[in-house]
Amino acid sequence: MAARIVVAGGGIAGLSAALLLARQGYAVDLVERDGPPPKDLGDVQEWQRPGAPQVRHPHMFLGLFRHLLHTRLPDVHEDLLAHGVDEVDMTAPPGVEAPADATELASFGSRRATVEWVLHRALQGQAGVRVHHGLSVREVVVDRGRVRGVRVNGAVIDADAVVDATGRRSPLVGAFTKEVEESPCGNVYHSRFYRLLDGVPKPPTFLVPVVFAGGAGFGGGLYAHDNRTFAVVFARLPEDEALGRLRETGTFEAAANAVAQFEPWLRPGSAEPIGDVVPMAGLTNTWRELTPDTPSGYLPIGDVLCTTDPILGRGASFALAGAAELSDLMGRHGADLEAVGAGLRAYVRRTVRPWYEDGVHDDVERTRSWRATVDGRPEPPSGLPPAVLTALAGQQDHHLWELAQLRANLMASPDSLDTPEVRERLDAVLATGWEPPVLSPGPSYTELTDALAAHNG
Numbered sequence: 001m002a003a004r005i006v007v008a009g010g011g012i013a014g015l016s017a018a019l020l021l022a023r024q025g026y027a028v029d030l031v032e033r034d035g036p037p038p039k040d041l042g043d044v045q046e047w048q049r050p051g052a053p054q055v056r057h058p059h060m061f062l063g064l065f066r067h068l069l070h071t072r073l074p075d076v077h078e079d080l081l082a083h084g085v086d087e088v089d090m091t092a093p094p095g096v097e098a099p100a101d102a103t104e105l106a107s108f109g110s111r112r113a114t115v116e117w118v119l120h121r122a123l124q125g126q127a128g129v130r131v132h133h134g135l136s137v138r139e140v141v142v143d144r145g146r147v148r149g150v151r152v153n154g155a156v157i158d159a160d161a162v163v164d165a166t167g168r169r170s171p172l173v174g175a176f177t178k179e180v181e182e183s184p185c186g187n188v189y190h191s192r193f194y195r196l197l198d199g200v201p202k203p204p205t206f207l208v209p210v211v212f213a214g215g216a217g218f219g220g221g222l223y224a225h226d227n228r229t230f231a232v233v234f235a236r237l238p239e240d241e242a243l244g245r246l247r248e249t250g251t252f253e254a255a256a257n258a259v260a261q262f263e264p265w266l267r268p269g270s271a272e273p274i275g276d277v278v279p280m281a282g283l284t285n286t287w288r289e290l291t292p293d294t295p296s297g298y299l300p301i302g303d304v305l306c307t308t309d310p311i312l313g314r315g316a317s318f319a320l321a322g323a324a325e326l327s328d329l330m331g332r333h334g335a336d337l338e339a340v341g342a343g344l345r346a347y348v349r350r351t352v353r354p355w356y357e358d359g360v361h362d363d364v365e366r367t368r369s370w371r372a373t374v375d376g377r378p379e380p381p382s383g384l385p386p387a388v389l390t391a392l393a394g395q396q397d398h399h400l401w402e403l404a405q406l407r408a409n410l411m412a413s414p415d416s417l418d419t420p421e422v423r424e425r426l427d428a429v430l431a432t433g434w435e436p437p438v439l440s441p442g443p444s445y446t447e448l449t450d451a452l453a454a455h456n457g
Helices: 012-022 041-046 063-072 074-082 112-124 241-247 249-257 260-266 314-333 337-374 386-393 398-408 420-431 445-455
Strands: 004-008 027-032 087-089 106-109 129-133 137-143 146-152 155-158 161-164 177-184 188-196 210-214 219-224 229-236 271-273 278-280 284-290 298-300
Touching: 004 012, 004 146, 012 027, 012 112, 012 129, 012 161, 012 314, 041 112, 063 074, 063 106, 063 314, 063 398, 074 112, 137 161, 146 161, 177 337, 188 241, 188 249, 188 260, 210 229, 210 260, 219 260, 229 241, 229 249, 229 260, 241 249, 241 445, 249 260, 249 445, 284 337, 298 337, 314 337, 386 398, 386 420, 398 420
Parallel strands: 004 027, 004 161, 027 129, 161 298
Antiparallel strands: 087 106, 137 146, 146 155, 177 284, 188 229, 188 271, 188 278, 210 219, 219 229
């Protein structure tokens, strides 16, 4: 067994890995550049996390994340539910009784800071873990092809293994990278958090805890989160100057008020903002391959090797999945850290790579379509994406529902719906005259830009 492990990075990947490894008996040092969480959950909105800007944007925690949390860290799962997180049962469509043999599926929306706050609570009571806040890991110390520790602000922490959970801008992985693939996500996000006022009933959502807007020229959504909080987000092309003014508070509010389906949440007297409008730009889908001589004991997880468009919610799921896989590999191989590293990289190629390719494809197609709309060249309606259409048709055929939800929640492969059986069952539903419900009744790109122009005078 490795004597001591350093986990670099205190986001979801690092916190989860530290917990799982400590519970296997390893001595763990968790090093995190940002400060500690507040004592009270009520103060979590003010927790400063400059090292993790995505914390300030909405999050959807998919079925894979919830499943792993429930099975691998059940105390953390229970604590989340006790601290204001509401799950959405996706075993069957709303109002439909699930068959006895249905696969249990659930997801939830939550502020990421709330999830990390609960993970920190678990770490505080966990033997075998030392947490170092306000320190940055600068370098992995290597001797004769093996990890010997990390350099932290001029000092060295000795270690047999380093779990690199420092995210997509890892300062460590570059020394061991053979090649990098990059593809722009093609969007800029603008988000703002709100809280429903006391006594205001929580408005309903449809199928998932998100109310959708947009689709041609821009995207948008309202994400229901923990403790009666929610977030509104808009996505636009980086070059779209008309929607670039979403960065301004008044313009953002005008845009949110132009979305009719947001009105039950944002009508006067219903909610109050609890944060500023926050942008997120410069996003890329990134895939890294490590060199053959990567030192034994360097173990990257989470966004270090692969990042995708954050709005899809896949990063948090694969962060926890990577921590769980690392824990399993350490359990099987113990002190053979070379085998652990090889197994971890094989897992990422086998499980995460197909989703990276799926994300790149979707971003390219969406960017092309949005540009056509913004340039005044709207394309003929192409219908819903097959995965979305299958999920909606699942309201009529439970087997389609289950297959679509397994894929949407990362519990099946991206190509799992591309089968003769799915096509036949989907055709059978369509042959009945069923038509899919409208997910986003508006506004159109022109209606949105007109609303912003009217606000700006």
